[in-house]
Amino acid sequence: MPVQIRHKTPFTLSKPRALVVAVPPMHSNVNLSRIVRAAGCCGVRKIICCGNASVNAKIARETGIDLEIEPHRTLSPELIRKWREKGWRIVGLEQTDRSFWLHEYAFPEKTFLVVGNERLGILPEILRELDDVVEIPMYGLPFSHNAATATAIAMYEYCRQHRN
Amino acid sequence: MPVQIRHKTPFTLSKPRALVVAVPPMHSNVNLSRIVRAAGCCGVRKIICCGNASVNAKIARETGIDLEIEPHRTLSPELIRKWREKGWRIVGLEQTDRSFWLHEYAFPEKTFLVVGNERLGILPEILRELDDVVEIPMYGLPFSHNAATATAIAMYEYCRQHRN
Numbered sequence: 137m138p139v140q141i142r143h144k145t146p147f148t149l150s151k152p153r154a155l156v157v158a159v160p161p162m163h164s165n166v167n168l169s170r171i172v173r174a175a176g177c178c179g180v181r182k183i184i185c186c187g188n189a190s191v192n193a194k195i196a197r198e199t200g201i202d203l204e205i206e207p208h209r210t211l212s213p214e215l216i217r218k219w220r221e222k223g224w225r226i227v228g229l230e231q232t233d234r235s236f237w238l239h240e241y242a243f244p245e246k247t248f249l250v251v252g253n254e255r256l257g258i259l260p261e262i263l264r265e266l267d268d269v270v271e272i273p274m275y276g277l278p279f280s281h282n283a284a285t286a287t288a289i290a291m292y293e294y295c296r297q298h299r300n
Numbered sequence: 301m302p303v304q305i306r307h308k309t310p311f312t313l314s315k316p317r318a319l320v321v322a323v324p325p326m327h328s329n330v331n332l333s334r335i336v337r338a339a340g341c342c343g344v345r346k347i348i349c350c351g352n353a354s355v356n357a358k359i360a361r362e363t364g365i366d367l368e369i370e371p372h373r374t375l376s377p378e379l380i381r382k383w384r385e386k387g388w389r390i391v392g393l394e395q396t397d398r399s400f401w402l403h404e405y406a407f408p409e410k411t412f413l414v415v416g417n418e419r420l421g422i423l424p425e426i427l428r429e430l431d432d433v434v435e436i437p438m439y440g441l442p443f444s445h446n447a448a449t450a451t452a453i454a455m456y457e458y459c460r461q462h463r464n
Binding site for chain 2: 137138139140141142143144146147149153170173174176177178179180195196197198199200202203228230231232233234235239257258260263264266269271272273274275276277278279280281282284285288289292293295296299
């Protein structure tokens with residue numbers, strides 16, 4: 137029979153994950169903390185967070201020194217443009233009229249993933265800055281995932297494609 | 301620019317999802333409720349839950365009448381065997397010495413997905429009943445996803461493989 141192994145040694149990546157996750161001001165720091173935990177598991181090195189962001193260590197757990205949380209007042213178009221200029225593809229996670237299905241989208245290695253606020257999603261001023269938009273297919277009510285759940289799924293899909 | 305479309309019409313499946321999710325007694329009804337919401341989005345028709353399970357509608361949202369939540373006192377080996385006899389493959393989500401990587405495992409259509417308790421994971425008496433075990437690759441601290449996050453990722457992977 138299978139035997140549980142808690143906290144297995146993780147994969148060693150041949151180079152640091154080139155996935156940056158940008159989180160706008162969130163309604164709930166619980167959701168932000170859940171994103172931080174999932175990002176740590178995915179080997180993400182940088183999360184950009186905004187506003188009154190505060191990570192709850194009980195939820196986020198120990199994510200280690202490899203994951204940097206970079207605070208900003210807001211998620212501004214200027215910030216996004218700086219990342220694009222450095223060669224990152226700006227990919228939003230949002231239900232829109234032109235989103236790719238998450239499982240069909242080929243993530244560039246250098247992905248700057250923008251996620252949405254729980255209630256407002258990605259604001260129009262940020263939507264216009266995106267290179268691409270992806271969304272998770274829905275098969276039933278309530279027709280949308282929790283924001284942190286959706287972010288974790290998107291990071292999983294990125295990792296599935298980039299196993300290096 | 302992309303325009304938000306909240307609560308898009310979901311995919312219509314050509315036949316009901318043959319994915320059943322079995323949730324053991326959980327430490328937190330918040331996690332159960334999050335699993336229920338994600339299951340609804342995935343078109344899952346049945347969740348088996350145990351113990352003092354109570355779904356928080358604020359977290360689970362409206363999952364509709366298509367998703368049946370079947371309560372049991374415990375998740376017993378007998379219950380699992382009944383599902384196997386009806387032709388379902390019993391797949392556990394757990395870090396073990398013989399787990400397949402989630403993204404490499406080909407889910408049979410009729411999958412009975414057993415998830416673990418937040419602290420204890422899947423108990424040995426259930427581990428011995430599994431046909432297969434899958435786990436999500438880890439690339440960093442804290443080396444394990446939250447139980448509800450992991451379940452949502454596993455359901456997403458199943459849906460990615462079974463789009464019918």
